[in-house]
Amino acid sequence: MLWRRYLVTAALLLGAGLAQAQPAPSSAENRLIEEIGERSRLMPDLEELCDDIGPRLTGSAQLRAAQQWAVKRLASYGAVNAHLEGYDMGRPWQRGIASARLLNANGMKLDVVQKAWTSGTHGVVHGDVAVLDARTWDEFKTAAAGLKGRIVLLESVPRATPEQRKDLPRYLAETRKMITDAQFAGVLFISTKSNSLQEMWGGPASLFDTNAAIITSEHANALKRLLARGRAPRVAMELGGHFAASPATAYNVVADFPGTDPVGEMVILGAHIDSWDLGTGATDNGAGTVAMMEILRAVHALDLRPKRTLRVVLFSGEEQGLLGSKAYVAAHADELSKIQAVLVQDSGAGRITGFPDMKQEAWYAPLQAALAPAKALGPIDIVYAMAGGSDFEPFVARGIPAFPPGQDPRDYRTHTQHSQADTIDHVVKADLVQATQVLAVLAWGLLNGERLPRAVP
């Protein structure tokens, strides 16, 4: 939208009378939209993050490299005091080999990946395959009783009851003992994706923490068909991933663009820089990472002076259970009152289509007002809804206004999220630009607008 500048210049030359008939000088929001639309570093940054550095498993050297890259890049974009903040992540986990093969029937190689945060098999294990379909732990206990030494295909995973959820450590200890006592030779989770796409999950609080792999839905179906015809499939499996001997420190990246307000209030722009390791973490969450870095770059490049401080936080350990954002909230307890709002993008790389008001009446109108200058970027609905599932949760738990954008899902849930297909091929530049522009407009409104009240429980 370069034409605007020429018009404004012409208007100034022609005098004040004519200037009133011309468009008003660009607002900060319009300038941000233009800067990000025409001069963004989104795609080059995403390529450096995903193609140069690659997958970013929490605790890995690659994640450390990515964080060092982000600190340098944020400083070059105008951030002050870009730095790493450490927290104890427990014992890191490293991927090793993963292989499985049918020992009878057609003898095919099975597509498996070791479930993260599990100890390996220490050599090859063998077992007859059995399907286990238990929705509760009582059902699990009964069904597991006869499956000692088997390779168990989990048709469903038992869930904690609300009562069990009240005491998580006790629940984990009891269910892990139940699983150990069952003495399976191995466990196969089934990927929820199709087209041979894999999935990944796991963290310090996950169950089934030994001899567990994830199998593609197609290969799980082959095993089930054999079982249904009484062919008793027998499998050999080896998983070489393992935990490090001792706990380690993980890090969040924190970088400020200072505001003019002496009180020191801030708006946090957050995304997780860690990723699962089957793909290169382009949509989950390289896209969010470069978007937040880009907003800081654009504010600095335009020489804008926000009232509140813009703080970019690139969390880690998100995929293992929001480890980094929980650690951030605990470490910054004394300044949580200064947070005006938190924006966290973590639903892929699609266009932003709306925001939940987190079911807080008092936040609806300010959200709507802050987003008004984003009108030209497409319809953006503010909906009466809660959201969960990413790094905004620990802030929400403290009553802090936190808004995760709703995004066009594209092929995120069905294909890229946590799979080997999470690569830059699935990021559309125009969509990522639009999402960043919308976030920049909202961020600017929150940086300079009225103070938002805390959540009413």
Ligand SMILES: [Zn+2]
């Ligand atoms: Zn994510």
